[in-house]
Amino acid sequence: xxxxxxxxxxxxxxxxxxxxxxxxxxxxxxxxxxxxxxxxxxxxxxxxxxxxxxxxxxxxxxxxxxxxxxxxxxxxxxxxxxxxxxxxxxxxxxxxxxxxxxxxxxxxxxxxxxxxxxxxxxxxxxxxxxxxxxxxxxxxxxxxxxxxxxxxxxxxxxxxxxxxxxxxxxxxxxxxxxxxxxxxxxxxxxxxxxxxxxxxxxxxxxxxxxxxxxxxxxxxxxxxxxxxxxxxxxxxxxxxxxxxxxxxxxxxxxxx
Numbered sequence: 001x002x003x004x005x006x007x008x009x010x011x012x013x014x015x016x017x018x019x020x021x022x023x024x025x026x027x028x029x030x031x032x033x034x035x036x037x038x039x040x041x042x043x044x045x046x047x048x049x050x051x052x053x054x055x056x057x058x059x060x061x062x063x064x065x066x067x068x069x070x071x072x073x074x075x076x077x078x079x080x081x082x083x084x085x086x087x088x089x090x091x092x093x094x095x096x097x098x099x100x101x102x103x104x105x106x107x108x109x110x111x112x113x114x115x116x117x118x119x120x121x122x123x124x125x126x127x128x129x130x131x132x133x134x135x136x137x138x139x140x141x142x143x144x145x146x147x148x149x150x151x152x153x154x155x156x157x158x159x160x161x162x163x164x165x166x167x168x169x170x171x172x173x174x175x176x177x178x179x180x181x182x183x184x185x186x187x188x189x190x191x192x193x194x195x196x197x198x199x200x201x202x203x204x205x206x207x208x209x210x211x212x213x214x215x216x217x218x219x220x221x222x223x224x225x226x227x228x229x230x231x232x233x234x235x236x237x238x239x240x241x242x243x244x245x246x247x248x249x250x251x252x253x254x255x256x
Contacts, residue, residue: 032199057102067102085167085169
């Protein structure tokens with residue numbers, strides 16, 4: 001007769017993602033889906049920086065607002081942009097070019113708010129249905145706080161490129177590198193926390209089985225497992241350092 005662990009390995013992914021095996025599986029898949037949305041958000045943020053669009057919107061509100069629609073509204077927004085330091089270095093920009101960079105920044109911000117809805121609305125639904133595992137509500141609150149803080153940090157970053165102290169900059173005006181690195185680091189940390197929580201929920205029914213099977217392993221096998229775990233932690237740390245240093249390199253244009 002196959003052991004519970006062997007049965008789980010044979011069934012593969014369906015064993016942890018099916019509601020038949022785990023009543024909390026839909027919540028786990030929702031959290032992992034939110035993590036995927038955060039990855040998309042990070043990529044759009046990268047394109048926003050590459051297109052030099054980040055300083056095109058000169059104000060911020062938590063709930064956002066409609067973009068300019070009429071010609072008069074666009075001209076008014078463009079006129080506001082011209083009062084900030086970056087315009088001193090981009091005076092050849094036309095209104096159509098401004099619309100392009102504004103669109104990227106606006107899209108990036110609204111995508112962030114959309115990710116917030118992707119997290120909050122299912123959270124309310126699963127809570128009402130009793131589909132959030134016991135003890136995990138504090139995880140959800142923590143994830144929401146991380147997402148909300150990301151919006152605040154994003155504006156804190158953008159403000160570093162809008163101040164009057166930047167008017168005399170000889171080089172291209174960008175946001176401060178440390179703030180850029182903080183913004184990216186928080187995004188990656190939020191993504192990691194979502195992954196951790198999602199996989200943790202999906203693995204709930206098998207935790208006892210895994211613990212029991214681990215107790216049967218030999219000392220040699222446990223030693224190898226510990227080495228693998230330690231190596232993985234070191235690799236994750238190096239990856240984190242690479243991401244942070246990459247943001248600092250980009251922020252200082254050190255790659256040129």
